[in-house]
Amino acid sequence: MxxxxxxxxxxxxxxxxxxxxxxxxxxxxxxxxxxxxxxxxxxxxxxxxxxxxxxxxxxxxxxxxxxxxxxxxxxxxxxxxxxxxxxxxxAAAKAKKQAEAKAAAAAVEAAKPKISNVWSYEGEFGPANWGSINPAWARCGSGNRQSPIDIRDGMKVELEQITFDYHPSSFNVTDNGHTVQVMVGSGNYITVGNRTYELIQFHFHRPSEERINGKGYEMVVHLVHKDSSGHIAMLALLLERGKAQPVIQTVWNNLPLEKYDTAVPAIALDPADLLPARRDYYTFMGSMTTPPCEENVLWMVMKEPVQASPAQMALFSRLYPLNARPTQPSNGRIIKESN
The missing domain is CATH 1.10.150 (DNA polymerase; domain 1)
Structure with missing residues (x-):
């Protein structure tokens, strides 16, 4: 257009x-x-x-x-x-929150008591610290009936005699890192206070954990018994230097060659051969002397010591120069002794 x-x-x-x-x-x-x-x-x-x-x-x-x-x-x-x-x-806020949560968890974990099953008779893991090493061992540091004690001021009474029903039995010997422990076959019993206890094992301490009116002994043998309800009865045999003891020699002859090993001999052992001729004793309620230091243990300490040779004691001292818990306060507990 x-x-x-x-x-x-x-x-x-x-x-x-x-x-x-x-x-x-x-x-x-x-x-x-x-x-x-x-x-x-x-x-x-x-x-x-x-x-x-x-x-x-x-x-x-x-x-x-x-x-x-x-x-x-x-x-x-x-x-x-x-x-x-x-x-x-x-993302930064999330990372910060996670870091704070991790730090809080670490703080809680650090605040928890350190739990260990390691203990010894000396140093950091020694008896003074047993109560703090593991919460399950609290009684070791704060119990009211802890053992061993220095037995003093016992009340002389007519105590019921201990009935021994020991027999030759199979056994094994273990070096458990704390002592020489001898597990005994079934069928060995004591009866006291109308209650019967079966012998489970016996072991050794050096020096003796028990003292009598302040006097200690070079070694002691503890024989551990239990009844059908799990109650424990401990029989303590104080050792002094003298002639060789046949049961101890049988145990020494069958020591394992390495710590934490067990020897299983093909022979029998009669725990009755450990007992002194006199059967008078002191008795009181105490505890086990190793962690967890459970209480309500019936203690019977034979008054008459058992002899062992210097060579037998020297052999054990090479293995365990010191494996005894120090004596504890008696805390006014009742101690009875036979006349």
Missing amino acids: RFFLTLIACCCVVTAASGASDPLISPSAKTAVGAAAGAASTSSGASASGSSSARKLSERDKEAQAEADLSVRIQERLAIMRANQQARVA
Whole structure:
């Protein structure tokens, strides 16, 4: 359409120019032709101006659209950055919370009492610390009836005699790291106070854990008995230097070659051969003398010592120079002794 308008306008201009110089055309015709030519020229100019405005408007739209697109991209990028920042903050908070929880757990664990089953007769794991090494051993440090004790001021009474029913039995010998322990076959009993106890094992301490009116002995043998209800009765035989003791020699002959090993001899042993000729004794309620130091143990300490040779004692002293718990306060407990 613009093409046709421009063409007409050009024709009018040419005609007008031609008419102006043509003597055959009247002045009024020349005027009309000139007017037509002017109109055509004006129309052509307006058309060109409109086209330029349209182009400018289109460029502005493109710029506006480009700005809008850029703004959208910027917003998207900012949203991603904010999300990443929030994720980093959340991750840092989670890591901090986990670290705090771990530190709190470590603090709780550190506050717990250290539990161990390791004990000895000297040093860090010695008797003074048994009560704190393991909570299950608390009685070792705070019990009311702990053993051994220095036996003093016993009340002399008519004590019931201990009835011994010991027989030759099979046995095994273990070096358990604390002492030499002899497990005895079943069928060996004592009866005292109308209660019968079976001999389970016997073992040795050096020096003697028990004292009599302040006097200690070079060694002691503890014979451990239990009744059908699990009550414990301990019989203590004090050892003094003298002639060789046959049961002890049988045990020494069958010692294992390594600590924590067990020897199982093919011979029998009669625990009755350990007993002194006199059967008078002291008695009181006490405890086991090794962890966990359980109490309510019936103690019977024979008054007459048993002899063992210096060589027999020396052999044990090479294995265990010291394996005795120190004496404990008697705490006013009743101690009886036979007349």
